[in-house]
Amino acid sequence: MASTLTRLGAGILSKFGRSVASPTRLQSRPYYLYSPEPFHPIPDKQPLCMTADEAVTVVTSGMRIFVHGCAATPIPLLDALARYGKEAKLHNVELIHIHTEGPGILAQPEYDGIFRCNNLFIGANCREAVNAGRADFTPIFLSEIPNLFRRKIWQLDIALIQVSPPDNHGFCTLGPSVDCTRAAIQNAKYIIALVNPNMPRTFGDGVIHMSHCDVVVTGTDPLPVISQHCCSEEEEQIGRLISENLVQDGATLQMGIGSIPDAVLSKLYGHRDLGVHSEMFSDGIIDLVNKGAITNAKKTIQTGKIVSSFAFGSKKLYNFMNNNPSVVFNDVAFVNNTAVICQNPKVTALNSCIEIDLTGQVISDSIGTKMYSGVGGQVDFIRGAALGLDGLGKPILAMQSQTHKGSSKIVPFLKQGGGVVTTRAHVHYLVTEYGIAYMFGKNLRQRAYELIKIAHPKHRECLEKAAFDRLKVMPCP
Known part of the structure; x- marks a missing residue:
């Protein structure tokens, strides 16, 4: 995978410098000719390769961030964001997602005021936070979530996603979780992608060309799985x-x-x-x-x-x-x-x-x-x-x-x-x-x-x- 990213021309942190944290970089993407379609390659644009801790330094207070959910939850990016949130003394960062997997660290009491999760569907890791008032729930039909992004009702600053490794042509996929994520990456100003060889390569609407990602982070964590349960x-x-x-x-x-x-x-x-x-x-x-x-x-x-x-x-x-x-x-x-x-x-x-x-x-x-x-x-x-x-x-x-x-x-x-x-x-x-x-x-x-x-x-x-x-x-x- 690393060689593929090299062939794609992925940069390094020293090339990008600390300008990654500048909010002026998070602007509407001018390179879209017709619509925010993440499929076609973008000429002369390549993602920058960073660590998770480096990638999240783009986040500033008050941002609205979409988080890939379910089996595709980018847990290493969320862990890095938790560390950076305290270090940079962030506040009022809103996280938009359907149910996520993992410990739900950003919904824990110690991050109250730094991050606030807005659940479009509540998972087990956010249930206590919602009922305690530390997190929000937005009632909505699953079919209508994409309209929040496409109609600009919610403006997304950043999308944190997890993808399968790029193929020889630079195409990744959203693996087992396309759902509302496709609409999010079409409309977010900035995309940070965790590239993981454990993500299955899937067919359909979840294909994204690597050039549409602004930053890539490599990871090898296994995907979350469901514990087996015997029927009564x-x-x-x-x-x-x-x-x-x-x-x-x-x-x-x-x-x-x-x-x-x-x-x-x-x-x-x-x-x-x-x-x-x-x-x-x-x-x-x-x-x-x-x-x-x-x-x-x-x-x-x-x-x-x-x-x-x-x-x-x-x-x-x-x-x-x-x-x-x-x-x-x-x-x-x-x-x-x-x-x-x-x-x-x-x-x-x-x-x-x-x-x-x-x-x-x-x-x-x-x-x-x-x-x-x-x-x-x-x-x-x-x-x-x-x-x-x-x-x-x-x-x-x-x-x-x-x-x-x-x-x-x-x-x-x-x-x-x-x-x-x-x-x-x-x-x-x-x-x-x-x-x-x-x-x-x-x-x-x-x-x-x-x-x-x-x-x-x-x-x-x-x-x-x-x-x-x-x-x-x-x-x-």
Whole structure:
């Protein structure tokens, strides 16, 4: 990789000097002839090669910085930024990102006032900071995040990204995380790229020519991986119900990370000609591809290819996608576009939720007043499936019937402070280990009836009484 960078003419710190820290360098890029497209080579422009500590000295107080997320989180750059933030006595530096991996050092109490994370989707490493008031959360559909950058609602000073090594022509890729990062690098004034041979080289919209980077830093850290989790009996039963009753041969799947999606995928080996068009995917699809269950042969959009905007899983998953032309990572504004999703056959969208009331209002991003995750792409795909042009789409929400503490997740009233991500009008299927509730076209008393049927048995009598108190009529089919 180092020889490739040399051939590209990468500079050294002494050539660039301390002018790297000058805010006047962070201007709109004048070398774009038409639009900020990071694909074509820029004549006579090469990135400068620096250490992480040298690269982040460009940061000044008050800047807005985009951070590459999920499996592509550039942790060495964030570690260097943490050190520099204290050393340079920075303040009010805003970090924009979806969920990131790693320790989330910049969201720790000791950096309060120096950095402030603005989460577009909350990961585990920022959850405490958001709920403690040290970090922010911006509710937004995943499909609309690119508009924040493209419409200049948020002006990005710097983008911190991680890329695969350049090929012989100088092209890198964003690896397993294209999502909203493509829009960020199109619009950021300055790009610092961590070049890592462990980043898989991927196909699709995530290609960036090295000349569009201002600075490159080399690194060799392994990518973050998901720890393996065994599905519970309840999750296994949910997987059986969905796979046997709701997933048809030739269906186009959208499934996220988690035990329930994994349980469903593990029971689809007997299906044929399944396709994948999903905002993200994990290891569960690999064996289905290898065993011939996933062929993508029936899809309308990018037939024959797995389409996603990001992926997160094990090293096996990253090896699977590396240089694999059957896996395509696209801009999330395209992947999660309802008008695109609905064109595929039998769109089967499976998403999880935290709580649902007896009228069908769904909480997916919070537990009462405590923020937990984000809006994400749930509504994008629920609508895409519901509006399927073939009329065979299935928008599915799934959850265990009760919490680990034994409280019902089907409730008369939502917890105070809980945010409705999916409205009553969006909901079609709700699945627990006790069955499938179909609510499309059902009135409130019918919805209550369907939901009580799939609640945990010990809660059904109380829910029935609560439904009568709320609706002034007994739930009925």
